[in-house]
Amino acid sequence: MDFEIVNGDVASCETECLVVGIEADGQLSPSAQALDTAAQGYISDIVGGGDIQGKTAETLLLQKVPGVSARRVLLVGLGASDERNDRNYRKIVKSAMGAIKGVRTESAVFSLDGLGSNDDDQYRQLRHLIEWAGAELYIYDETKSKKADPLALNKLAILLSEDDTELGEYALLDGVALINGISTARDLGNLPGNICTPTYLAEQAIALAAEHEALETTILDEDEMRQLGMHSLLSVGNGSDQPSKLIVMHYKGGSEEDKNHVLVGKGITFDTGGISLKPGASMDEMKFDMCGAASVFGAMTALCEMNLELNVVGIVAAAENMPSGRATKPGDIVTTMSGQTVEILNTDAEGRLVLCDALTYAERFEPETVVDVATLTGACIVALGHQATGLLSNDDTLANDLLEAGNQAADKAWRLPLWDEYQEQLDSNFADIANIGGPPAGTITAACFLSRFTKSYRWAHLDIAGVAWNSKGKEKGATGRCVPLLTQHLMNLAAED
Structure with missing residues (x-):
């Protein structure tokens, strides 16, 4: 599995699955808002229809969103701001990884805008994202005669601004070691x-x-x-x-x-x-x-x-x-x-x-x-x-x-x-x-x-x-x-x- 930090415009991000957050009561996160703008209101229309309400760890997978380079967009519920603790953050990551693995995508990019947790320590947030996503990829088949099917996912990335890239690299390396x-x-x-x-x-x-x-x-x-x-x-x-x-x-x-x-x-x-x-x-x-x-x-x-x-x-x-x-x-x-x-x-x-x-x-x-x-x-x-x-x-x-x-x-x-x-x-x-x-x-x-x-x-x-x-x-x-x-x-x- 390759983990990396990527930069650039979220709507232009080329990946098989782009993960963005929806806050409580259907409020779009900055990344989701940017995708909605590129898609001329496509995402806000779906959220407004009640298909996803932004509850913690709720997910909705969208295919071929217009104006967006990613093949799929995964909307994940972030919950209310006062609910964003380590416990719920891990639930969010677990739920997103379950959806990603369910469609057998080869690459995925997370763009959660630092909203997965109420923690002000961005290094800690990013490291936990890597660590907990990696935990969901763990498979034990050492003592089975039939080995598990290999995961299709081989690349997992986090989208960050260029100013945050160096911090993100430290978090990524430490997260992978963990x-x-x-x-x-x-x-x-x-x-x-x-x-x-x-x-x-x-x-x-x-x-x-x-x-x-x-x-x-x-x-x-x-x-x-x-x-x-x-x-x-x-x-x-x-x-x-x-x-x-x-x-x-x-x-x-x-x-x-x-x-x-x-x-x-x-x-x-x-x-x-x-x-x-x-x-x-x-x-x-x-x-x-x-x-x-x-x-x-x-x-x-x-x-x-x-x-x-x-x-x-x-x-x-x-x-x-x-x-x-x-x-x-x-x-x-x-x-x-x-x-x-x-x-x-x-x-x-x-x-x-x-x-x-x-x-x-x-x-x-x-x-x-x-x-x-x-x-x-x-x-x-x-x-x-x-x-x-x-x-x-x-x-x-x-x-x-x-x-x-x-x-x-x-x-x-x-x-x-x-x-x-x-x-x-x-x-x-x-x-x-x-x-x-x-x-x-x-x-x-x-x-x-x-x-x-x-x-x-x-x-x-x-x-x-x-x-x-x-x-x-x-x-x-x-x-x-x-x-x-x-x-x-x-x-x-x-x-x-």
Whole structure:
């Protein structure tokens, strides 16, 4: 797919499909008005007839509009000005892309005059247009015998004035990098557990480093992790025939003096719950339990394509959680890389067991910040539903930076408390810490567990259990969240330096 910025008179724009906006109550946007003038009132007559009223995401496709060079004109409803937020803007883009794909056009040009959203930041509007349009082009057919028909659409453009072209080019390049990062995360998340194993993830990290000179990848096998004392991480994979891996991707885009920022992803490539076996219903979705790792892969992909001047380490703790005669049992006690002991009361609370050793390993990079990403707790879905990522942190500045990045990227997070009072729920009679704290405040106590391993640096935890995938219908599959949040955070850090 080619994305580009084009200039010129909207009525003379040569494309197979030109997308312009209609505001609430049938008011023509500037681009629609220009087309109407060229067409001698043709569009206003149609709008006046009530075929389209300008409601949010409403569409009407016109063929061969007189006086207009475009073969088709797609009218898309922008809604009332007070309705133009990120949520409705995405609906507008989604609806327009659905109409474009429905007619199998090879090219399309958007000319929305900056009216898709009430956001004054034109860069942000344009980047979201590219990013969200790209999301509608995503197809997963890797494991199907019959591949999807190739999309007819091969060129997508935005019409801008010459004065806005340079800004538009920046937005386009960043948007395309985000599309590629999000698609990487979705591809990894959608693959089944018999293909996307810890070894497969390691191979993908090696392949990513081969594509980008600034990226170096190191893979630690089980023997190397055992020598480092990562018995907590290793305990999760005890019951599996698939060997666990610690994947380290080091992006060196900054100077040698610049500190590292670390992303840590939970990479449980399939989670049966282990001996604490999950119910059978919907267990197929536990292939998505590595979506934290997928988010790190996606952010590292976007980071490399943007060539950000920043040093970033992506760490993925990859394991498969299976029941067998070798599997870790409830009541077992393991020693973490930090030396702390953990009583495993529930083997289905395994994500924190792999993350704690990865978080300890992160210390060797003397990080400025560490952010871990995980589909960690069902309790996060109870608390926040499927809209927001759960955020907990030991540093207010880092937490606020991530919240702001989420708002900028339209990939929202919500902060939960990390008070010492919750730590008591993790008390154990037999070890330094238990791996669960009971039903109350499950997302918070999971983060409390991780906080025991992050005292030497500024750290934040992102629980994406509610947002990492969709469960129903044609939308079922990985979403690619929270690649936009993470990438925006890295972009903001690079801009500060």
